[in-house]
Amino acid sequence: MNSNDTLIPYVGVVTDIRIDTPDVKTFRVEAPEGGKVFEHMPGQCAMLSIPGVGEAMFSITSSPTNKEFMEFSIKKCGCLTSWLHAMEVGQMITIRGPYGNAFPVETELKGKDLLFIAGGIGLAPLRSVINYVRDNRANYGDVQIVYGSRSKDDLVDYKEIIDEWMNDSGIEVNLTIDNPQEGWDGHVGFVPNYVKELDPSINKTVLICGPPIMIKFTLAGLKELGFKETQVYTTMELRMKCGVGKCGRCNIGNKYVCKDGPVFRFDQLDELPDEY
Amino acid sequence: MLRISLDKIDSLFAAISEKQALYIPTDRADGAAEYKRYEAGMKLSDKLNTVRSAKDFFFPQTENLVEFKMEGKKIEVNDIRQECEDFVIFGVRACDARSFTILDKVYLVEPVDSFYKNRRDHGTVVTMACTRPAETCFCQTFGIDPTAPEGDCAVWSDGSYYYFKANSDKGQAFVDSIASLLEEGDTAELDKTIAKTKEIMGRLPLSKLSTENFGGDKLNEYFNSDKWGELSESCLGCGTCTFVCPTCQCYDIKDFNTGDGIKRFRCWDSCMYSDFTKMAHGNPRLTQLERFRQRFMHKLVYFPANNNGEFGCVGCGRCLSKCPISMNIVKVMKALEEK
Amino acid sequence: MQEAMINRAKQLLADGTVSRVIGWKRGEFAYDITPAVFESAEELESDFVFDDFTAANVSKYLVKESAKEGKVLVFLKPCDTYSLNQLTKEHRVNRDNVYVIGIPGGPKLDIEKIKAKGITGILSVKNENYTLKIETLYGEETMPFSEAILDKCASCKSKKHVTYDELIGEDGDILESNRFDMVEQLENMTAEERYNFWREQLSKCIRCNACRNVCPACTCEKCVFDNPSSGVENKAASDSFEENMFHIIRAFHVAGRCTDCGECSRVCPQNIPLHLLNRKFIKDINELYGEYQAGEDTTSKAPLNRYTFYDCEASIVHERGVE
Numbered sequence: 001m002n003s004n005d006t007l008i009p010y011v012g013v014v015t016d017i018r019i020d021t022p023d024v025k026t027f028r029v030e031a032p033e034g035g036k037v038f039e040h041m042p043g044q045c046a047m048l049s050i051p052g053v054g055e056a057m058f059s060i061t062s063s064p065t066n067k068e069f070m071e072f073s074i075k076k077c078g079c080l081t082s083w084l085h086a087m088e089v090g091q092m093i094t095i096r097g098p099y100g101n102a103f104p105v106e107t108e109l110k111g112k113d114l115l116f117i118a119g120g121i122g123l124a125p126l127r128s129v130i131n132y133v134r135d136n137r138a139n140y141g142d143v144q145i146v147y148g149s150r151s152k153d154d155l156v157d158y159k160e161i162i163d164e165w166m167n168d169s170g171i172e173v174n175l176t177i178d179n180p181q182e183g184w185d186g187h188v189g190f191v192p193n194y195v196k197e198l199d200p201s202i203n204k205t206v207l208i209c210g211p212p213i214m215i216k217f218t219l220a221g222l223k224e225l226g227f228k229e230t231q232v233y234t235t236m237e238l239r240m241k242c243g244v245g246k247c248g249r250c251n252i253g254n255k256y257v258c259k260d261g262p263v264f265r266f267d268q269l270d271e272l273p274d275e276y
Numbered sequence: 277m278l279r280i281s282l283d284k285i286d287s288l289f290a291a292i293s294e295k296q297a298l299y300i301p302t303d304r305a306d307g308a309a310e311y312k313r314y315e316a317g318m319k320l321s322d323k324l325n326t327v328r329s330a331k332d333f334f335f336p337q338t339e340n341l342v343e344f345k346m347e348g349k350k351i352e353v354n355d356i357r358q359e360c361e362d363f364v365i366f367g368v369r370a371c372d373a374r375s376f377t378i379l380d381k382v383y384l385v386e387p388v389d390s391f392y393k394n395r396r397d398h399g400t401v402v403t404m405a406c407t408r409p410a411e412t413c414f415c416q417t418f419g420i421d422p423t424a425p426e427g428d429c430a431v432w433s434d435g436s437y438y439y440f441k442a443n444s445d446k447g448q449a450f451v452d453s454i455a456s457l458l459e460e461g462d463t464a465e466l467d468k469t470i471a472k473t474k475e476i477m478g479r480l481p482l483s484k485l486s487t488e489n490f491g492g493d494k495l496n497e498y499f500n501s502d503k504w505g506e507l508s509e510s511c512l513g514c515g516t517c518t519f520v521c522p523t524c525q526c527y528d529i530k531d532f533n534t535g536d537g538i539k540r541f542r543c544w545d546s547c548m549y550s551d552f553t554k555m556a557h558g559n560p561r562l563t564q565l566e567r568f569r570q571r572f573m574h575k576l577v578y579f580p581a582n583n584n585g586e587f588g589c590v591g592c593g594r595c596l597s598k599c600p601i602s603m604n605i606v607k608v609m610k611a612l613e614e615k
Numbered sequence: 616m617q618e619a620m621i622n623r624a625k626q627l628l629a630d631g632t633v634s635r636v637i638g639w640k641r642g643e644f645a646y647d648i649t650p651a652v653f654e655s656a657e658e659l660e661s662d663f664v665f666d667d668f669t670a671a672n673v674s675k676y677l678v679k680e681s682a683k684e685g686k687v688l689v690f691l692k693p694c695d696t697y698s699l700n701q702l703t704k705e706h707r708v709n710r711d712n713v714y715v716i717g718i719p720g721g722p723k724l725d726i727e728k729i730k731a732k733g734i735t736g737i738l739s740v741k742n743e744n745y746t747l748k749i750e751t752l753y754g755e756e757t758m759p760f761s762e763a764i765l766d767k768c769a770s771c772k773s774k775k776h777v778t779y780d781e782l783i784g785e786d787g788d789i790l791e792s793n794r795f796d797m798v799e800q801l802e803n804m805t806a807e808e809r810y811n812f813w814r815e816q817l818s819k820c821i822r823c824n825a826c827r828n829v830c831p832a833c834t835c836e837k838c839v840f841d842n843p844s845s846g847v848e849n850k851a852a853s854d855s856f857e858e859n860m861f862h863i864i865r866a867f868h869v870a871g872r873c874t875d876c877g878e879c880s881r882v883c884p885q886n887i888p889l890h891l892l893n894r895k896f897i898k899d900i901n902e903l904y905g906e907y908q909a910g911e912d913t914t915s916k917a918p919l920n921r922y923t924f925y926d927c928e929a930s931i932v933h934e935r936g937v938e
Contacts, residue, residue, distance in 0.1 A: 248525065
């Protein structure tokens with residue numbers, strides 16, 4: 001029994017914790033001996049666990065071009081995430097993966113103008129792609145990012161967006177918040193409407209992630225603008241246990257979201273029963 | 277064909293169990309059959325099948341995966357896997373034997389499930405041809421021949437002798453290991469028994485049940501069928517069908533605090549349960565209709581879509597006899613087919 | 616009887632008294648009936664069945680059905696009426712939305728008992744003067760009706776309907792039942808014998824939850840065993856202690872509310888006599904707090920919900936557990 005089994009996790013050490021928003025923290029995870037626990041591609045996920053509390057799937061928010069560590073932006077919304085939020089630097093967790101497919105950064109997305117649309121914590125999986133694209137800038141065309149949240153305080157990775165993304169040439173960042181707020185002179189309004197106002201070029205390939213209701217209305221808006229479903233990618237979330245398409249939990253139609261997803265193009269989603 | 281007289285079954289079992297663990301179906305006090313580890317004096321059940329299927333041997337209801345020692349901020353991961361002992365399951369029916377190849381398609385594809393594979397590698401499946409199929413049997417629907425069961429070694433009985441035929445290397449090793457007890461004999465009587473069984477198979481009430489209207493391409497046709505409401509109306513949402521089913525393979529992973537560390541185990545789970553898909557922020561299957569539909573769509577549409585048309589059912593009939601409200605895959609198939 | 620029931624249901628549907636009918640639907644074989652809701656005369660005529668196998672207690676479906684618009688007609692056997700009363704008392708069923716037709720009770724047949732005789736390939740089962748004539752793929756078999764009746768019917772407590780809007784057939788009486796005999800046998804065992812008895816039984820449990828989900832006393836929106844925050848949620852027992860506790864805790868939860876309808880044991884795929892745990896509680900309550908039958912009425916206070924001067928001291932209960 002010396003073969004590895006994916007259900008037996010590695011240990012990771014939390015080496016940094018960043019408070020992003022009132023309910024989102026970003027955790028930096030390294031192997032105990034330093035460095036990354038494993039390699040991944042943008043959009044892939046990992047199973048994080050505090051033994052005795054639970055295990056759940058999280059999208060890896062750092063880019064694979066980062067060779068030192070992995071990062072996870074996690075919103076506090078249940079039992080495990082509350083425990084994760086209570087962690088201190090130096091705490092060990094268990095980690096296994098990488099799981100799932102990835103955004104097709106080396107194939108379909110290559111050479112394309114990209115439009116990223118994110119809402120709230122939905123930025124987490126897209127951040128991995130955005131930074132991958134920034135680090136391989138020559139391989140991609142124009143980049144436009146539309147990101148919205150409830151309020152300024154709920155914008156995840158605000159510092160990185162302001163200090164780095166906005167200073168990159170060839171990247172247009174459009175931020176929006178749901179309601180007016182003191183100290184905010186940027187755009188106010190929901191993401192779907194903002195996208196329509198911005199009227200992006202329909203040659204762009206779109207990557208979208210956020211609350212289901214945002215995705216629904218944004219997609220409708222994109223279609224009105226002339227985008228086709230084959231141009232739009234998203235990433236899905238369902239309850240998962242094994243991560244490798246065996247435990248049956250994330251099965252929709254003949255797909256297992258953990259293995260065949262989490263990244264789907266909208267025309268692929270159309271073939272699945274409406275259960276997500 | 278190699279055979280042994282029925283009255284020498286005890287010495288056969290003694291010989292097998294001397295070399296490795298032997299499990300046989302045997303009758304409990306309440307009359308139901310279950311697999312038990314053979315001990316001298318134990319009688320082979322003459323029931324058609326066990327209440328719990330033989331999947332338990334390879335995919336047990338609970339199984340420890342890994343242990344953790346927690347100390348301050350530190351976690352130690354302990355791989356507790358061990359080679360399992362060699363064992364023989366004797367008397368597996370053709371339906372359950374086929375269920376193993378279905379489970380293999382889940383657990384032995386990459387990444388291989390080492391827990392399942394370990395048991396599979398060490399287990400020898402000795403099947404027993406059926407002679408008295410029940411009214412609830414419909415293995416024929418899935419192309420299974422109960423008079424010629426799969427498995428490492430097949431065994432037939434004509435009422436006087438057990439006949440043996442190896443189907444695999446493991447099966448041949450098994451036959452070799454008991455060769456001293458076997459003798460060559462003609463199969464005239466056995467052929468008659470098989471012919472009689474086949475004749476009964478043709479008269480089974482479900483013998484005409486067909487899969488021709490099911491398969492991987494029927495997703496939209498059946499997912500949105502208006503029959504699901506009526507079919508699932510009185511479903512209790514229990515896990516009986518799932519747990520007696522030889523092909524149901526979904527599991528949950530749970531942690532258990534032993535007081536001396538954390539034991540992570542997996543256990544059977546059921547898509548019929550309300551929390552199967554429940555997440556911290558919602559549940560995509562809120563009603564029993566959706567959960568009920570998932571179980572049957574998986575067996576009749578999704579599984580064949582992913583496995584070259586093979587269905588996730590072997591027609592063993594356990595759900596037909598055990599569902600508390602007698603709702604089952606046969607009724608579902610028949611209802612969906614009515615346009 | 617079946618004909619009379621169908622006709623009356625059709626009348627009540629036609630005159631608008633009710634909009635739906637809960638009964639039993641014919642299956643593939645002679646015995647595999649399914650509880651169902653009928654909405655039309657055509658459905659009733661083609662599928663409605665009432666025979667020796669219609670044992671399922673359909674009262675729990677009223678939790679869901681009585682919350683819907685329009686009155687629902689339900690056919691209840693005497694034992695089932697106790698369940699309805701208890702559900703009404705607990706405000707789980709809206710009795711005003713239910714039209715009850717009391718129908719004669721069992722004894723009903725247990726197909727498992729017939730199969731346990733080695734009878735298989737069953738094509739039809741006929742009751743001829745209390746001898747079952749069973750047509751099978753392997754020829755005709757016979758067995759005495761009395762040997763094939765359900766355990767719950769063999770120790771029937773009452774032929775009286777405790778609630779109904781009308782009756783088909785005649786009402787019966789509360790019976791002198793032998794239902795506590797087995798409990799007494801268990802009480803007379805030594806602690807070790809009793810422990811071994813229950814270990815053998817409960818170790819068969821596969822945690823399918825059929826007993827809980829069929830139980831008319833188990834109507835919690837969210838069962839403690841399904842709630843991850845409860846700390847006791849589990850899908851499989853991690854050891855024999857947990858294996859025991861699920862059923863024992865469940866018996867505690869329904870103590871004083873269990874009407875002894877026997878559905879838990881009827882549906883158990885592993886033939887665990889779960890009703891004996893509940894009966895032990897019923898017997899104890901009778902002995903310690905005075906005779907009480909849950910579901911007999913919808914107004915009385917249950918012994919475990921009220922304190923009286925005559926209640927036994929807690930120490931008495933405690934001492935009973937000491938050998």
